Amino acid sequence: MKVENLSDLFLHTLKDIYFAEKEITKALPKMIKAADAKELARALESHLEETKGQVERLEEVFKLLGKKPQGEKCPAIEGILEEGEELMKEIKDPDTRDAAMIAAAQAVEHYEITRYGTLVSWAELLELPDAAKLLSATLKEEHNADSKLTKLAESKLNKQAA
Amino acid sequence: MKVENLSDLFLHTLKDIYFAEKEITKALPKMIKAADAKELARALESHLEETKGQVERLEEVFKLLGKKPQGEKCPAIEGILEEGEELMKEIKDPDTRDAAMIAAAQAVEHYEITRYGTLVSWAELLELPDAAKLLSATLKEEHNADSKLTKLAESKLNKQAA
Numbered sequence: 001m002k003v004e005n006l007s008d009l010f011l012h013t014l015k016d017i018y019f020a021e022k023e024i025t026k027a028l029p030k031m032i033k034a035a036d037a038k039e040l041a042r043a044l045e046s047h048l049e050e051t052k053g054q055v056e057r058l059e060e061v062f063k064l065l066g067k068k069p070q071g072e073k074c075p076a077i078e079g080i081l082e083e084g085e086e087l088m089k090e091i092k093d094p095d096t097r098d099a100a101m102i103a104a105a106q107a108v109e110h111y112e113i114t115r116y117g118t119l120v121s122w123a124e125l126l127e128l129p130d131a132a133k134l135l136s137a138t139l140k141e142e143h144n145a146d147s148k149l150t151k152l153a154e155s156k157l158n159k160q161a162a
Numbered sequence: 163m164k165v166e167n168l169s170d171l172f173l174h175t176l177k178d179i180y181f182a183e184k185e186i187t188k189a190l191p192k193m194i195k196a197a198d199a200k201e202l203a204r205a206l207e208s209h210l211e212e213t214k215g216q217v218e219r220l221e222e223v224f225k226l227l228g229k230k231p232q233g234e235k236c237p238a239i240e241g242i243l244e245e246g247e248e249l250m251k252e253i254k255d256p257d258t259r260d261a262a263m264i265a266a267a268q269a270v271e272h273y274e275i276t277r278y279g280t281l282v283s284w285a286e287l288l289e290l291p292d293a294a295k296l297l298s299a300t301l302k303e304e305h306n307a308d309s310k311l312t313k314l315a316e317s318k319l320n321k322q323a324a
Binding site: 002003004005006008009012013016074075076077078079080082083087090091092093095096099100102103106107109110111113114115117118121122125126150153154158159161162 | 167168174262287
């Protein structure tokens with residue numbers, strides 16, 4: 001798509017994160033299966049449910065713009081997920097693999113945090129308060145998911161891996 | 163490299179971010195050249211200088227581990243930078259391009275924040291306090307760089323682009 005102004009850029013970024021969220025819903029079940037610690041599997045499962053809700057919110061934002069939900073290939077999330085998957089396959093020790101998976105999941109969270117942060121700010125500028133509200137709700141969830149992973153890593157998994 | 167324990171994972175992630183920082187030092191001059199707003203060019207210039215210092219800090223951490231500084235291909239940063247460069251080339255309107263570049267630079271910052279956050283926590287677990295100190299200093303700089311970009315975007319550039 002041609003990007004000529006902030007509205008176009010907003011729509012482009014929306015498609016980028018829509019693609020990313022869909023990729024994440026495919027990657028998470030593999031991570032849940034590979035997780036050794038039950039707490040990690042549970043945290044990833046609950047984030048998978050949350051991600052499905054985030055996809056729906058994005059679909060609502062597309063609707064508010066009068067557009068059909070559509071993804072646009074996002075090399076960033078592909079790279080982030082690729083790195084995580086490589087390590088997941090390569091590491092045999094379960095505790096070390098869990099530590100690597102938490103780091104990978106946090107890299108995903110941070111990608112989402114930066115994109116949703118930008119989208120909220122652009123939605124406000126473009127005077128799309130309903131879109132801003134939906135995107136803010138997701139941004140909050142991503143921050144919480146990242147904090148939960150930090151706590152999990154610091155309290156248990158990293159200690160096992162050390 | 164084979165990753166069998168947390169020490170290996172720490173070294174692997176160190177090589178990943180070393181590669182990423184080197185790629186960032188190559189990408190930033192192109193962004194500085196493409197920036198329309200002087201404030202954005204200045205912010206990116208100052209971050210380029212900071213990044214060079216971060217590369218040196220990483221070299222010190224390698225030294226502390228008795229290892230030669232070495233990068234390892236990082237598909238995540240490649241994807242993040244690729245997305246930013248595509249938009250930079252494609253967008254003709256200078257204000258919209260500046261807004262896209264700030265978003266791209268923030269995606270880079272967030273990648274660094276997540277990796278350094280993980281590395282600091284692992285350095286502490288591995289009882290490498292000097293490494294943790296060096297990595298924390300960079301983490302702090304990345305957080306500041308991200309905040310500066312948010313302020314820049316909100317105070318000026320997004321308004322021009324809207």
